[in-house]
Amino acid sequence: MAQERCAVVGLGYVGIPLSALLASKGYDVVGIDVLRERADAVNAGKLPLKGDEPGLGEMLARVVKKGKLRATTSFSACKDRSAIFVCVDTPIDADKRPDNSKLEGALTWIGRNMREGAMVVVESTLAPETMSSVVAKTLERESGMKLGKDFKLAHCPERVMPGRLLFNITHYDRVIGGIDRQTIKRATAIYSKLTRGKLHPTDLITAEIVKTAENAYRDVQIAFANEVALICEKLGADAFEVRRLVNTCPFRDMHLPGAGVGGHCLPKDPWLLTQSGKAANPKLMPTARAVNDSMPFHVLDLAANALRRTGRTVEDSVVAVMGASFLQDSGDPRNSPSIPVIESLRGAKGLRVHDPFLEEIAGTDTVKDWKKALEGADLAVFMVSHKAYARISPQTIKKIMRTPVIVDGRNIFSSEKMKKAGIFYIGVGKGFSE
Ligand SMILES: NC(=O)c1ccc[n+]([C@@H]2O[C@H](COP(=O)([O-])OP(=O)(O)OC[C@H]3O[C@@H](n4cnc5c(N)ncnc54)[C@H](O)[C@@H]3O)[C@@H](O)[C@H]2O)c1
Structure with a gap:
């Protein structure tokens, strides 16, 4: 398969290191965020996160300068992307129940813009069963496409931690849940370039x-x-x-x-x-x-x-x-x-x-x-x-x-x-x- 063209949706503590790292490994990456200032900061090669993040600021500046990473607020950038990573925040509400509004917002626009054959990889942390009850359903509804036949789905939850974003993402083992073996293989091909840790294939739940x-x-x-x-x-x-x-x-x-x-x-x-x-x-x-x-x-x-x-x-x-x-x-x-x-x-x-x-x-x-x-x-x-x-x-x-x-x-x-x-x-x- 040709080199994946990537989109990373949500440019925060998870999405920023992921976009920079993907771009540093040679992928063409577009970052998408609802916040204009996040996209502007990335396009200026500046880290929009506070705190000490060894190596990340330099990597971001380098890949933006090379033209491998750009950012936008427009989901139409998903149209020519084969691999779309979802890294939006997934908080809980006042009653401690999952608040999937940001996730659903992102998926709605991804669904409306993604092309046939795309693989959507959710890195955000999810309440178990959200992949089947929210993610798959929203994408099918908004895209009019059929999961498995027309697009693929994987869940590769992130293990970063502020202060160690780049270290964790490049060293830690990753669990890759996919809808089928072919999807896991496709996601594995990407993640094996990102981390020296082991990759553990499994199912979504x-x-x-x-x-x-x-x-x-x-x-x-x-x-x-x-x-x-x-x-x-x-x-x-x-x-x-x-x-x-x-x-x-x-x-x-x-x-x-x-x-x-x-x-x-x-x-x-x-x-x-x-x-x-x-x-x-x-x-x-x-x-x-x-x-x-x-x-x-x-x-x-x-x-x-x-x-x-x-x-x-x-x-x-x-x-x-x-x-x-x-x-x-x-x-x-x-x-x-x-x-x-x-x-x-x-x-x-x-x-x-x-x-x-x-x-x-x-x-x-x-x-x-x-x-x-x-x-x-x-x-x-x-x-x-x-x-x-x-x-x-x-x-x-x-x-x-x-x-x-x-x-x-x-x-x-x-x-x-x-x-x-x-x-x-x-x-x-x-x-x-x-
Ligand atoms: N922060 C961590 O250390 C960490 C570690 C492991 C996993 N996670 C998980 O990763 C996910 C992201 O966490 P984070 O810390 O990066 O959050 P964050 O708040 O730093 O970043 C999320 C980004 O998503 C953007 N966003 C929100 N809704 C959007 C939408 N509809 N479309 C496009 N962009 C949207 C926000 O503007 C923000 O820039 C969460 O599920 C979290 O639980 C976080």
């Missing part, structure tokens, strides 16, 4: 379940670590030492506890899985979600307790929230655990939010210089383990804060060093040092 289960599994593991951390706090033990020792036992992989779970994926993928599987009455995954969602509020409790020990309240304190993105050294604010913390601390006498990668979060402008955020503050809540924070010394904290009270949501600092420097220090999963 299995691929859908694998993706949502792998993220739900991680969410449950983090919830377990968080629950152990809460127990350790009550018993006066250090959860990180407990974790280290637990993991000396073979076949144990206790995760890190922390101030909460954010991002576009982990907070919603367990719901995609449990919604589709609700006939099985799943209990563990919703409980894990509740545990992880409660962690930012636990951090707030720790903060209020620590302040009380110094004779202060939130209302008469200047508070610094350190870190606003959901992940270390990323500019992705989606579902960040910092958001409920910032919102709950609005009643403080002063509120500063520091983040090296974000200008604004939850309607609050961020401070770029961590010293400015900490200077004269009475409480600093570390929500994200941005690398820059590891370089802040207890002595500097003691010197520049008015009342040096630290709540560490990410195990950034050593309890002992903080205690030695005379700092009120409390952390998720740690005892209190004074």
Whole structure:
């Protein structure tokens, strides 16, 4: 078969690295997004994503300059494309049910514009059975074509992570679900050029379940670590030492506890899985979600307790929230655990939010210089383990804060060093040092 001509629909954290990588492997690629600024940024060779993404900006600039990648807001660009990748966001609604409106919007326009013989590959994460109940049906209805005979369908869920987009997409194994062997072979021919990881062929429903289960599994593991951390706090033990020792036992992989779970994926993928599987009455995954969602509020409790020990309240304190993105050294604010913390601390006498990668979060402008955020503050809540924070010394904290009270949501600092420097220090999963 001749070289596929590719379209990538949705130019975000998934679609951008995919388009750039496909183009770098010699494919002719057009990116399509409803947001004009996304398409304009790509056409200017500029990465429309915040945060540190090693190698990706350079790759994007190179392939755009070479003429291998261009972007548009018009779905008519699908007309001469043989392989169309769908990378739009697939959120949940307020009732935790899949919100497929963006997916259906994209598929409607793809269906109206795609040509016979096209292969549509969905990379977005889906509630199991969406490929058959939404994707196939929308494409058949809008194109007037028959699945299998006139066009092909595959589901190759993405495994990238902000901060590691290019690394993951070029190194990780991929699961390729297809409607038949021929489609899997065709998709495999493309993905084998993109990743040095193994490719695992399967059917559509299995691929859908694998993706949502792998993220739900991680969410449950983090919830377990968080629950152990809460127990350790009550018993006066250090959860990180407990974790280290637990993991000396073979076949144990206790995760890190922390101030909460954010991002576009982990907070919603367990719901995609449990919604589709609700006939099985799943209990563990919703409980894990509740545990992880409660962690930012636990951090707030720790903060209020620590302040009380110094004779202060939130209302008469200047508070610094350190870190606003959901992940270390990323500019992705989606579902960040910092958001409920910032919102709950609005009643403080002063509120500063520091983040090296974000200008604004939850309607609050961020401070770029961590010293400015900490200077004269009475409480600093570390929500994200941005690398820059590891370089802040207890002595500097003691010197520049008015009342040096630290709540560490990410195990950034050593309890002992903080205690030695005379700092009120409390952390998720740690005892209190004074
Ligand atoms: N972000 C991650 O790390 C990650 C990792 C693995 C899987 N995923 C999954 O990949 C999918 C995309 O996630 P993302 O983080 O790239 O989202 P994103 O929000 O960064 O990007 C999605 C893009 O799709 C565009 N879009 C929305 N509706 C559209 C439409 N109808 N037509 C054209 N473009 C449209 C948006 O404007 C946006 O630019 C989701 O299903 C997500 O769960 C994300």
